[in-house]
Amino acid sequence: MHNIFAGLSQGIIYSLVALSLVIIWQSTHVLNFAQGAMAMIATYIGMTEIDRGVGYWWCVIISVMVGMALGGVTERVLIRPLYGKPEINPIVVMVGFLGFLEALAAAIWTSTTRNIAEPFSQIYFKSNGHLVFLSSFVIFQIVLAIVIMLSVAALFRFTKLGLQLRASALAPEVSRLLGVRVSRMLTIGWILSAGVGAIAAVIIASGNFGLFPTNMDGIFVASFIAAAVGGLESPLGAVAGGLIIGLGEQFILAYWSPDVAPLGGIIILVIALMIRPQGLFTKTTIRRV
Amino acid sequence: MDWLRSLTRQETTHSRFVGMLFLTVLTLVITIFLPPVADSELAGGAAIAIVVLGLSWLTGWSGQISLGNSGFMAVGAYAAGIWAHHHASTPLVFTLFLALVVGGISGLIIAVPSTRLRGPYLAGMTLAFSAAVTPIAQNFTSMTGGEGGLFFNSLATPKWFLHFFSGPYAAINASAQWSADLAVVVAGVMFFFMANLFHSRTGRAMRLVRDNDVAAELMGVNLARARTSAFVVSAAFAGLGGALYSLLQASVRPETFPIGLSITLLTLMVLGGIGTLSGAVIGGIIYAFSENLVAHVNSLTGVNPVSNVGANMQGMIFSVLLILTMLFAPRGIVSLKYPLQRLFRARPLSRGAKEVH
Numbered sequence A: 001m002h003n004i005f006a007g008l009s010q011g012i013i014y015s016l017v018a019l020s021l022v023i024i025w026q027s028t029h030v031l032n033f034a035q036g037a038m039a040m041i042a043t044y045i046g047m048t049e050i051d052r053g054v055g056y057w058w059c060v061i062i063s064v065m066v067g068m069a070l071g072g073v074t075e076r077v078l079i080r081p082l083y084g085k086p087e088i089n090p091i092v093v094m095v096g097f098l099g100f101l102e103a104l105a106a107a108i109w110t111s112t113t114r115n116i117a118e119p120f121s122q123i124y125f126k127s128n129g130h131l132v133f134l135s136s137f138v139i140f141q142i143v144l145a146i147v148i149m150l151s152v153a154a155l156f157r158f159t160k161l162g163l164q165l166r167a168s169a170l171a172p173e174v175s176r177l178l179g180v181r182v183s184r185m186l187t188i189g190w191i192l193s194a195g196v197g198a199i200a201a202v203i204i205a206s207g208n209f210g211l212f213p214t215n216m217d218g219i220f221v222a223s224f225i226a227a228a229v230g231g232l233e234s235p236l237g238a239v240a241g242g243l244i245i246g247l248g249e250q251f252i253l254a255y256w257s258p259d260v261a262p263l264g265g266i267i268i269l270v271i272a273l274m275i276r277p278q279g280l281f282t283k284t285t286i287r288r289v
Numbered sequence B: 001m002d003w004l005r006s007l008t009r010q011e012t013t014h015s016r017f018v019g020m021l022f023l024t025v026l027t028l029v030i031t032i033f034l035p036p037v038a039d040s041e042l043a044g045g046a047a048i049a050i051v052v053l054g055l056s057w058l059t060g061w062s063g064q065i066s067l068g069n070s071g072f073m074a075v076g077a078y079a080a081g082i083w084a085h086h087h088a089s090t091p092l093v094f095t096l097f098l099a100l101v102v103g104g105i106s107g108l109i110i111a112v113p114s115t116r117l118r119g120p121y122l123a124g125m126t127l128a129f130s131a132a133v134t135p136i137a138q139n140f141t142s143m144t145g146g147e148g149g150l151f152f153n154s155l156a157t158p159k160w161f162l163h164f165f166s167g168p169y170a171a172i173n174a175s176a177q178w179s180a181d182l183a184v185v186v187a188g189v190m191f192f193f194m195a196n197l198f199h200s201r202t203g204r205a206m207r208l209v210r211d212n213d214v215a216a217e218l219m220g221v222n223l224a225r226a227r228t229s230a231f232v233v234s235a236a237f238a239g240l241g242g243a244l245y246s247l248l249q250a251s252v253r254p255e256t257f258p259i260g261l262s263i264t265l266l267t268l269m270v271l272g273g274i275g276t277l278s279g280a281v282i283g284g285i286i287y288a289f290s291e292n293l294v295a296h297v298n299s300l301t302g303v304n305p306v307s308n309v310g311a312n313m314q315g316m317i318f319s320v321l322l323i324l325t326m327l328f329a330p331r332g333i334v335s336l337k338y339p340l341q342r343l344f345r346a347r348p349l350s351r352g353a354k355e356v357h
Helices: A004-028 A035-051 A056-082 A088-109 A136-158 A160-170 A171-179 A183-206 A216-229 A236-255 A261-275 B003-006 B013-033 B036-062 B071-086 B092-114 B119-139 B170-198 B201-211 B213-218 B223-249 B261-271 B277-288 B290-301 B313-326 B333-344 B348-356
Strands: none
Touching: A004 A035, A004 A136, A004 A160, A004 A183, A004 A216, A004 B333, A035 A056, A035 A088, A035 A183, A035 A216, A056 A088, A056 A183, A056 B313, A056 B348, A088 B036, A088 B119, A088 B223, A088 B313, A136 A160, A136 A183, A160 A171, A160 A183, A183 A216, A216 A236, A216 A261, A216 B119, A216 B213, A236 A261, A261 B036, A261 B092, A261 B119, B013 B333, B036 B071, B036 B201, B036 B223, B036 B261, B036 B277, B071 B092, B071 B119, B071 B223, B071 B261, B092 B223, B119 B223, B119 B261, B170 B201, B170 B223, B170 B277, B201 B213, B201 B223, B201 B290, B213 B223, B261 B277, B261 B313, B277 B290, B290 B313
16 A cells, blocks of 8 residues: 555656656657756756745746746757757757756755755654555645646647647648747747646655755656656656556565666566557557668 | 678778777877876776767667667676676686677667667667666675775786886886776777778668668668667677776776766767767767866866866766757767868869869
């Protein structure tokens, strides 16, 4: 029972970051290796505002705003010149950006771990003297993640903006002919995605894990695996993939051996790719090579 | 196993052998005149150049990208380290060969499920691998020595080499130069192999795979096998380079091979020039003297080198250089030769005359 809760609460973070990766992948076909680092920087900036005495919720809002701005600027400055270039070029540039942001954060805020005071208690509830392995913080984490996911889904499903976003991802030329400003949609995709990533980073920094310049590295890797298991194309697949990875890691940790736990994600990815190379939740056909 | 045969191909190997031999001997002569500190830096640069060359082959010739080469370096380093730790008297050549083989095998294990993956998927998968290596090395303490790492001394300076040195620091000077010379020779051998691989049938097939995989398949190239073998060669080079690197330091520890090292390797490859021998040499030289460069930048800008900013200066400079090179000069420093060539080319008039008749 403990494992299920722990796995789910960790997995839902992976789902959030995986969702943000999928949004970018859908709109621009770039895997954003700096996604975690961008969210990390945004959280650091939010945290310095907490140090100045603003409340937790302001920190969340500031982090998300900074994250969104960073996402938009990144797309305009670093990614836009690379459309139509070999697919390796944006990978290299984003890996370079990842290295830059981590070095920058270490230069400004040092590499020591910091914690944002969590808004809710992390102490597990008790019922009839038994631990339930749920704390109000875990519930907050899960509820916030679900709210974000639902609002992203609603945005894509029910608004005009969402329709334009989906159209420009699916058929850029046709959308442009029909009057959708596709290049603006790409930027909006990055802004949205960076915002979702920043929320995940704030949740992580509020928990036991803390905030340090490379704190999103492991999360990014796990979330990438989650998105890849889901197929990179499907938001639903990303969410499901995140939960699968979270649970899988927790069960490997608990029932197999903590020593192999770092390899858990890769093992899950390999198995998933063997079953369905195009991802578990995608409908598109794989590119035959 | 076409590529294995191509390593010792007969027709054009001769000129390449002479060229590589000349460059290696030239570098060996240079090491005599370099101060000991520069010698040890050069040794590290030579080890890194081997890894960069392997990565350059993978990216420049087969069109794949790997963020896992720091992981393969770690695998090779630990293979060599564990062996050297228990069998201190093994000849160095054998230890390095072991690292090469183990690195290649680990590359094969990662490559087989990844051959279905392209571009970003492969990069992410290899990133996951290099992220897993450090905790694995920390966890399996009985073999890897855990956090503390392993220590060994396989690069002991031979007696006859010591005779060339005198003075109070003879032993230290001799050891610095011995390690530099050794690393340069190993790098020379590996560059020679790679030069042959570039110009072999396999190399040409690989370029076709990169540029047009459908055409390559129609020509009878087995795509999955081509991609896998490119990956294996790259991992083997990384394994050997990592082993050499840790032998030079006489120790191997988990944090020697962080993910950041993969980013550094990528930077060196892109800065030098993707897919070229000279690019890998330039990358190695940049790595060897990067600390001096960073110290120079720190003193120019007045940043305290032990402060936070100073300690992270190298990471920031390298990543900015990586981004700028990729955006504005994706072919790297090597591409500077094209304007130079144009400068010294025959006059347009005479060339036009040739084209007319």
